[in-house]
Structures are given as structure tokens and as C-alpha cells.
Amino acid sequence: MKPIAPSSGINRRVLLSTLALLPALSGALLPVSAPAQTPGGLLPSWNDGAATQAIFDFVRATVDRSSPSYVFPQDRIAVFDQDGTLWVEHPMYTQVVYCLERVPAVAAKKPELKNVEPFKTVLSGNREAMAKLSMRDLEKILAATLTGMSVEEFNAEAKKWMETAKHPRWNRPYTELVYRPMLEVLSYLRDNAYKTYIVTGGGQDFVRVYAEKVYGILPEQVIGTAGGTRFAYASDGKPYLTKEPKLILNDNNAGKPEGIHLMIGRRPYAAFGNSTGDRQMLEWTAAGAGARLKMLVLHDDATREYAYGPAQGLPDSKVGTFTPALYDEAKSRGWTVISMKNDWRRIFAFE
Amino acid sequence: MKPIAPSSGINRRVLLSTLALLPALSGALLPVSAPAQTPGGLLPSWNDGAATQAIFDFVRATVDRSSPSYVFPQDRIAVFDQDGTLWVEHPMYTQVVYCLERVPAVAAKKPELKNVEPFKTVLSGNREAMAKLSMRDLEKILAATLTGMSVEEFNAEAKKWMETAKHPRWNRPYTELVYRPMLEVLSYLRDNAYKTYIVTGGGQDFVRVYAEKVYGILPEQVIGTAGGTRFAYASDGKPYLTKEPKLILNDNNAGKPEGIHLMIGRRPYAAFGNSTGDRQMLEWTAAGAGARLKMLVLHDDATREYAYGPAQGLPDSKVGTFTPALYDEAKSRGWTVISMKNDWRRIFAFE
Numbered sequence: 001m002k003p004i005a006p007s008s009g010i011n012r013r014v015l016l017s018t019l020a021l022l023p024a025l026s027g028a029l030l031p032v033s034a035p036a037q038t039p040g041g042l043l044p045s046w047n048d049g050a051a052t053q054a055i056f057d058f059v060r061a062t063v064d065r066s067s068p069s070y071v072f073p074q075d076r077i078a079v080f081d082q083d084g085t086l087w088v089e090h091p092m093y094t095q096v097v098y099c100l101e102r103v104p105a106v107a108a109k110k111p112e113l114k115n116v117e118p119f120k121t122v123l124s125g126n127r128e129a130m131a132k133l134s135m136r137d138l139e140k141i142l143a144a145t146l147t148g149m150s151v152e153e154f155n156a157e158a159k160k161w162m163e164t165a166k167h168p169r170w171n172r173p174y175t176e177l178v179y180r181p182m183l184e185v186l187s188y189l190r191d192n193a194y195k196t197y198i199v200t201g202g203g204q205d206f207v208r209v210y211a212e213k214v215y216g217i218l219p220e221q222v223i224g225t226a227g228g229t230r231f232a233y234a235s236d237g238k239p240y241l242t243k244e245p246k247l248i249l250n251d252n253n254a255g256k257p258e259g260i261h262l263m264i265g266r267r268p269y270a271a272f273g274n275s276t277g278d279r280q281m282l283e284w285t286a287a288g289a290g291a292r293l294k295m296l297v298l299h300d301d302a303t304r305e306y307a308y309g310p311a312q313g314l315p316d317s318k319v320g321t322f323t324p325a326l327y328d329e330a331k332s333r334g335w336t337v338i339s340m341k342n343d344w345r346r347i348f349a350f351e
Numbered sequence: 352m353k354p355i356a357p358s359s360g361i362n363r364r365v366l367l368s369t370l371a372l373l374p375a376l377s378g379a380l381l382p383v384s385a386p387a388q389t390p391g392g393l394l395p396s397w398n399d400g401a402a403t404q405a406i407f408d409f410v411r412a413t414v415d416r417s418s419p420s421y422v423f424p425q426d427r428i429a430v431f432d433q434d435g436t437l438w439v440e441h442p443m444y445t446q447v448v449y450c451l452e453r454v455p456a457v458a459a460k461k462p463e464l465k466n467v468e469p470f471k472t473v474l475s476g477n478r479e480a481m482a483k484l485s486m487r488d489l490e491k492i493l494a495a496t497l498t499g500m501s502v503e504e505f506n507a508e509a510k511k512w513m514e515t516a517k518h519p520r521w522n523r524p525y526t527e528l529v530y531r532p533m534l535e536v537l538s539y540l541r542d543n544a545y546k547t548y549i550v551t552g553g554g555q556d557f558v559r560v561y562a563e564k565v566y567g568i569l570p571e572q573v574i575g576t577a578g579g580t581r582f583a584y585a586s587d588g589k590p591y592l593t594k595e596p597k598l599i600l601n602d603n604n605a606g607k608p609e610g611i612h613l614m615i616g617r618r619p620y621a622a623f624g625n626s627t628g629d630r631q632m633l634e635w636t637a638a639g640a641g642a643r644l645k646m647l648v649l650h651d652d653a654t655r656e657y658a659y660g661p662a663q664g665l666p667d668s669k670v671g672t673f674t675p676a677l678y679d680e681a682k683s684r685g686w687t688v689i690s691m692k693n694d695w696r697r698i699f700a701f702e
Contacts, residue, residue, distance in 0.1 A: 074563075074569060151612060195571075204613075204616070205616070208616045212425075218425060219615065219616030219617050220546075220571075220614065220615045220616055220617075222616065226613055228609065228613075229609045229612050229613070230605075230609070231605035231608050231609055231631055231635070238638050239608065239631065239634050239635050239638050241608060241609065241612055241635075248599060248600075248613065249599075254581075254582035257582050257590065257592060258579065258580045258581070258582055258592065261502060261580050261592055262555075262577055262579075262580070262599065263571065263614060264570065264571045265555070265556070265559045265570030265571055265573065266570055266571075280582055280590065283590045284582070284590050284592075287589050287590050
């Protein structure tokens with residue numbers, strides 16, 4: 001069986017190069033700008049523009065009963081990538097940080113790992129050496145830290161970590177690094193009877209731990225890279241499920257529409273992403289009849305967040321890659337590119 | 352890859368022995384009994400008794416805010432097996448009938464199959480010969496009729512078939528052979544904010560075709576035996592998903608709690624089944640804290656429907672097997688056994 005690799009979409013170079021940079025990224029809080037209102041005040045963290053117009057037009061077209069693109073409430077499905085779309089993905093996917101930080105606890109339980117690579121390197125804390133870990137090494141770390149325990153044990157561990165871990169730049173819990181403009185879109189769509197789903201390359205079980213609290217999205221509406229579980233009985237006869245190192249769904253790229261079919265069974269009307277890993281999901285959404293909303297978040301705000309992708313003219317070599325080719329596809333197909341710098345008046349709730 | 356086998360829970364002997372009996376099973380409609388009311392009239396097709404009491408007690412315990420077993424609305428999950436629990440499974444799983452009846456159309460498109468077993472035998476219409484088909488033969492038939500087409504093509508074919516195919520005994524569409532008492536339970540639970548799921552050994556895509564219309568259950572709330580899909584582009588650039596002969600989830604036995612974890616991500620509060628294939632799902636539900644409803648439908652009404660399982664003292668050799676061992680487990684653990692004969696005043700809407 002292929003080992004589970006919830007981070008299949010991650011680019012090793014970024015992960016590793018940023019490992020070394022972590023301390024340098026810590027920074028002071030950014031100045032707060034006063035919030036103002038868009039028409040109707042529905043998306044107060046947004047500046048008026050093509051992006052808000054696309055959202056309002058889509059909702060009107062699918063919710064107004066007299067519209068030729070009217071969609072019955074029970075059919076209203078909207079899907080959102082997570083990393084880089086709903087929350088910060090730099091300098092490293094949060095889940096990868098979790099896995100690296102879980103290594104000492106795993107090694108304490110399985111001391112035989114302490115002298116085995118890649119665990120030895122992670123335990124050394126030597127960032128230069130960690131920067132040389134291979135993708136296969138990372139997969140071993142993910143398998144060791146995400147599988148082999150009961151689903152309840154995993155949930156408890158991940159929940160506890162999320163409550164204490166902090167992002168190196170803002171020194172705040174990762175769960176505060178969600179994009180307020182996107183939370184507003186989630187609420188606005190839900191207020192219009194849209195069922196909102198996360199469709200992430202990240203681990204399904206990991207994201208489910210905090211998605212309800214952070215995004216108002218229930219576990220069954222989180223689709224992610226998923227491993228199998230194994231049902232068995234404890235010595236007292238009580239059944240339990242163990243997380244297995246068996247990949248069921250690699251929810252990246254083509255895996256996103258495939259995962260949507262598996263978990264939802266019909267085509268979304270709205271899709272939000274920020275990288276090539278979301279391309280097929282947007283294409284699949286766009287290929288449906290009637291009004292369909294396709295949006296990509298462009299990280300072009302080096303001051304308030306980060307700038308990477310076509311905004312920086314960078315080649316296809318960054319985590320959460322928004323390549324020039326994807327940018328061109330978006331433009332040629334009429335998808336809406338959201339500029340963090342220009343479209344978002346306010347990025348985080350704590351600003 | 353293992354070929355998809357949505358009928359893994361099926362017992363070949365029943366399938367094949369009943370193939371020969373099909374014409375003999377056609378019968379006249381049964382007499383209609385006047386409906387009466389249970390307390391409150393919430394479950395009018397039920398006779399008052401331990402079964403209705405268990406349902407009412409469970410709902411009160413989980414919905415009343417002052418109850419120690421109160422469950423928040425967003426956590427209310429109820430799961431239902433389909434075949435033999437929500438609709439008739441005799442003399443053959445409806446989906447298997449579909450697959451057998453699709454063989455001529457598949458062979459017309461792929462003439463090379465006409466002289467290849469098991470397709471040759473199915474095309475011959477010789478029920479004696481069909482009765483000798485092996486489980487492996489059946490899997491070939493399922494793979495040939497359930498995979499290899501786009502998801503839209505499959506949906507259209509299955510929908511069309513469901514609209515015209517009829518059950519041999521009642522000469523009515525299969526979709527009319529749903530148990531009215533169970534439809535009432537579905538509605539009653541939904542009225543109390545329970546999200547109702549089907550968790551079936553049948554094919555997920557197949558059941559999704561009619562579940563909304565028949566049960567009021569949306570596609571994303573149908574969990575079943577599921578195959579993979581493959582995302583690709585047509586010559587015009589339009590993306591499509593092809594159903595692949597690759598098994599992702601065998602949603603029977605231990606596969607049911609595993610499938611529930613994959614698709615819902617948390618433990619149900621209520622579970623309904625009728626066979627050993629549902630045992631682990633009920634055990635998994637029962638193992639949670641607080642009030643949990645565990646119910647098994649016993650087919651003990653040979654006049655109005657069928658009698659099989661422990662009601663008949665039958666050994667473990669029938670489709671949808673409700674074995675004596677399962678009956679004993681239900682009794683010893685305090686699960687509720689629903690007697691179709693005694694607990695259901697009325698079985699079908701057309702009675």
C-alpha cells in the first residue's frame with residue numbers, strides 16, 4: 001500500500017527553505033485599518049470591485065427565483081480549498097508543522113525511531129539538516145504522526161496542538177490566521193442556502209478537528225486527503241477505528257473533482273482556490289450549466305501577508321503554486337482572480 | 352486493483368436460487384388495513400409497542416435540552432442501511448437486477464462480450480445456467496455494467512431504468528417498495544434536526560440516483576460501496592469523470608463504520624439495519640456515550656412481505672442475513688428488534 005501522504009501537494013523546496021527562515025519571519029503586528037461597508041454591508045472586509053461583483057452577481061443569478069440560472073436550495077454547493085484560500089499557508093502548511101512537532105512524542109513511544117532517519121534528523125532540531133529531507137522522508141514522518149492511533153486519540157492530540165501552537169510570524173494560533181474576507185463569503189453563501197465544503201489537499205481528519213469552530217463547517221463537509229481506517233475490538237469488546245497508512249483519496253489536482261464526486265456526488269456551483277492543485281476543481285465546477293462562480297486568491301500582498309505566484313513573476317516552484325499558466329487560464333476562461341492587496345480591505349480578524 | 356464489487360454482501364445462493372423463482376413470486380396485492388394513530392400520530396404506520404417506545408424515548412432523551420443525554424442539533428446523525436431496512440431486498444438486490452438487465456446494452460456496445468462468460472450466459476436468459484454463475488462471474492457483470500462510463504451517463508441510465516423496472520411480485524416500480532414505517536422514522540428524526548444518512552452495501556452512485564426522490568436523502572448523505580473515478584478531458588477540452596473498476600470503499604460489515612468515519616467523520620446517534628452486514632455499524636453507534644438508538648428490522652411477515660432470518664430459524668445462508676447470532680447479540684445488548692409482522696401496521700404506501 002502506498003503510504004498516506006496528506007501533503008502530496010506540498011513543494012519540498014519551500015518547506016525546507018522556509019524551515020531555515022522561520023525565526024526571521026517573526027514580525028510585529030501590522031497597522032489596523034478601519035473597516036468600511038460594501039453595498040449592503042454583506043462583505044465588509046472587501047473593497048468593491050470585480051471580485052465582490054462576481055460574488056453578488058452569482059448569488060443573485062442562482063437564488064432569485066425569476067433567474068434563468070436559479071438553483072434549488074438543496075442543490076446549492078460551494079467548495080473551498082483551505083491552505084492559501086481560507087487561511088495562511090506560508091511558510092509551511094500547518095499540518096506539516098504539526099507532523100514535525102509530533103515527532104518527539106512519537107519517538108518517545110517508539111524509541112527505536114530515535115536512531116532512524118528521517119526521525120533522527122527531525123529530533124536533532126538541526127534546520128539545515130532538516131532542509132535536506134526528501135519527499136519520501138516527509139511521507140515517513142506523515143505516516144508516523146498521522147496513523148497508527150485510534151481516531152479519538154488523533155482528534156484529541158490534534159485539537160490540543162491547535163490550541164497551543166503559534167504561527168512564527170504573527171505569534172498567534174494558526175486558527176486566527178484565517179482570512180476574514182473568506183469567512184464573510186462562507187457566511188454570505190450559507191445565508192443564501194449554500195452548503196459550504198472545504199476541499200483540501202490537507203488531511204481530512206486533521207482539518208475536521210477545527211473546521212467547525214474556525215469556519216462553521218461540520219466534519220462531514222470537510223473533504224481532504226484521506227487514509228483508511230480499520231475497525232477492530234479492544235480487549236473489553238469495545239469497537240474502535242485505527243488510522244491506517246493506506247491512502248484512499250489524494251485530494252489534490254484531479255483528486256479534487258474525484259473527491260467531490262465521492263463525497264458529495266454532484267457538481268458544485270461555486271469553487272474557490274489559489275493554486276494549481278485547485279485547477280481541476282475549478283474546471284469541473286465551470287463545466288456545469290448555468291451560473292458558476294470560479295475564484296482564485298492571488299497572494300500579492302507582501303506587507304500584510306505574503307506575495308508569491310504570478311504576482312511575483314515566480315516560476316512553478318512555490319508551495320500552493322499559482323503559476324503564470326494558471327493565471328492565464330483564469331483570465332482566458334473568465335475566472336475571477338482575487339487580489340489580496342487590492343480586494344481585501346482587511347485580512348485577519350485581529351487587525 | 353480489485354474489481355468493484357458493490358454486492359460483496361450478497362449471498363450467491365439466494366441470488367441464484369431466486370433467479371429461477373422470479374415468475375412464481377408475482378402475486379396479487381394484499382388487502383389494505385385502515386391506518387390508525389400512535390400517540391401523537393407521529394408514526395401512523397406503526398403499532399404501539401417496544402419499537403415505537405424506543406424511538407420516542409431516544410428522541411426525547413437527545414432533543415430535550417434538560418436531558419442529560421441532550422445532543423446539539425448539529426451533532427445529530429442517524430444512519431440507515433437500505434436493502435431490507437428501507438426497502439425490499441427480496442428476491443434479489445435491486446441493483447443486481449439492474450446490472451443483469453444492463454448486460455444486453457453493454458454487449459451491444461462491446462460485441463466481443465457476447466461470446467464471453469459470464470455475459471454469454473446472462474444473454475441466453477437461461478435461468479438454470481444463470482443460477483450456476485460464480486461470485487467472480489457476478490463481479491465481472493457488476494464491473495461491466497457499473498464502470499467504464501461517465502458519471503452523467505451512469506446516472507442517466509440508472510434513472511431511466513428505475514422509472515420503468517418493476518418488482519416481480521408486486522409488479523410495481525422498486526421505488527414504491529419502500530417501507531412506509533421507515534419513511535415516517537426518517538421524517539420524524541429529520542423533524543427533530545437529525546441528519547439522516549443511508550449507509551448501504553449497495554453502490555453509492557446507484558442509490559444516489561433515486562435517494563432524494565424516494566427517501567428525501569440528498570446524494571451527499573448516501574454512503575455506499577464506492578468505486579473510484581478518473582478525471583480527464585474530452586477532445587473539446589471539457590472535463591469529465593469516468594467510473595473506474597477500482598474499489599475505494601466496501602461498505603459492508605466493518606466497512607460501514609469505516610465508511611461513516613470517511614464520509615461523516617463522527618459517530619452516529621441512531622443506527623438502523625437488518626443483517627449481519629449492519630452489525631459493526633450498530634456496535635460502533637452503541638459504543639458512544641449517552642443515548643443511542645440501535646434497531647434491527649426482522650423480516651417475519653411472509654404474507655405481507657417475506658420471512659427470513661431467525662424468524663424462520665434459518666441458518667446463515669440468506670441474503671441480508673439476520674442470523675440467530677445477531678438476534679442473540681441484539682437481545683443481550685438491548686438493541687431493539689422491529690417485527691415487521693407485529694410492529695408495522697402498514698408496510699407500503701400503496702396498501
